[in-house]
Amino acid sequence: MLAHYFNPRTEQGVLRLSILVTIVLGGFGIAFGLLASSSAIIFDGIYDLTDAGMTFLALLVSKLIAASSTGNTVKSKLTEHFTMGFWHLEPIVLGFNGTLLLGSALYALVNAVDSFLDGGRRLELNYALIFTLISLVCTLSMALFASKANQSIRSELLALDAKSWFISTALSIAWFVAFTFGMIIEGTYLDWMVPYIDPAVLAIVCLVVIPLPISNIRQAVADILLVTPxxxxxxxxxxxxxxxxxxxxxxxxxxxxxxxxxxxxxxxxxxxxxxxxxxxxxxxxxxxxxxxxxxxxxxxxxxxxxxxxxxxxxx
Structure with a gap:
């Protein structure tokens, strides 16, 4: 039953697994972020939960498109109102997803700058490193899994999902390096830098993340406006x-x-x-x-x- 539900050879199966892992990882992120007093990790958790919500919408759209394309759509008020199919929902979801992720990154960047100017915040580095290692293993595994699965499925929804996992992997690597550095310098003459590690790495990661959804937003807008390819x-x-x-x-x-x-x-x-x-x-x-x-x-x-x-x- 589970093998069918999370079938790696189908778009919907990969998206279901992605949603499950994202929700679990997002919950861990918020919990460990609070324990570590890290706004960067809390942002990672919120980012994951936001992405899970968008992936769930993508899954619904995928099911609607698959049902209408194969002619197995159950007659209902919904399908009667969308007699020309559900393709137009895909760019709407992709555009909304990209816009939401872009907005989240911009908001986190503003908070990071504000925290940095306010003197930063001291972290519980043990909790931060534990979560970072868990996150790194999970995000990298899902990024490779989704990317490999999409080689045969060739879905734009899965392509965006894989990109999101690679972004999360980059976040985890950046935080692992930063938190490890913080643990090394803690108690030394560089100890004054420790409170600035969290806002600094969050700001750097946001600057890297912000440009990534732009291409998806641009393509989604072109599709919504019916721009001729x-x-x-x-x-x-x-x-x-x-x-x-x-x-x-x-x-x-x-x-x-x-x-x-x-x-x-x-x-x-x-x-x-x-x-x-x-x-x-x-x-x-x-x-x-x-x-x-x-x-x-x-x-x-x-x-x-x-x-x-x-x-x-x-x-």
Missing amino acids: ADLKKHVDEVAQKVVERYGFIAYRAYVARVGRGRQIELYFIVPMSWPAKRLEEWDELRDQISEAIGEDTPDRWLTIVFTTDLEWAE
């Missing part, structure tokens, strides 16, 4: 132009958009009015040929091909 548009134009030249159509109009993992393509071919009538089976056969030429006939492709003599229907 240049490479896909070029490919569709090449296929459509060859069809026009081969069959003698007057012109074509192509509309292409990327929405999360979904690819939406609408093709309109302008047919000469003087053409003799064709059977519907012949038009369908031509559609099949165009579809094959475009390629990537997966459940995540929404392809519409229309033949009309009226240009207004295509514009």
Whole structure:
């Protein structure tokens, strides 16, 4: 049962395991952060719990997309209201996830600077090091696991999740080095530096983390705004132009958009009015040929091909 629920060969199985580990690690982070009087570790715990919430949303979206793409969606009010699928929810979740993580890092950076200017805070380094070691093992293991699983699954949600685990690994390494240094200098002539270790390392980590979600936010905004992907548009134009030249159509109009993992393509071919009538089976056969030429006939492709003599229907 557990092996099926956390199946590493499925997007949903990997996301479920990621949520479980993140929640446990986040709880440990907040608890050890309070014991160690470390705002950096508390931030790590809050960061993990926030990421777990976003991963849970990603899991829900993944289940909706998978259900609608395979045609096994249970008839309900929800699916009746989303007859064109749930692909558009993916960039919304990715964008919200990236924005929330970016906001958390900015807020933590402000707190770190404020704490540094206020004289810092002395840590319980034993508790800090114990948690850091636990965190390092867990985050690195999950980062490698999610990254390897996504080599065959190829999911943007898993790619973002793996990136989040690598970010957490970087945080753990930075804190381990900093806290080890603090333990070494504690009680020496450099002891005055110990209170500044926590805010300093938190500020440095935030500066590293802040740029990372920006690319995901940018891509999510482009998907939400239905910005046409240049490479896909070029490919569709090449296929459509060859069809026009081969069959003698007057012109074509192509509309292409990327929405999360979904690819939406609408093709309109302008047919000469003087053409003799064709059977519907012949038009369908031509559609099949165009579809094959475009390629990537997966459940995540929404392809519409229309033949009309009226240009207004295509514009």
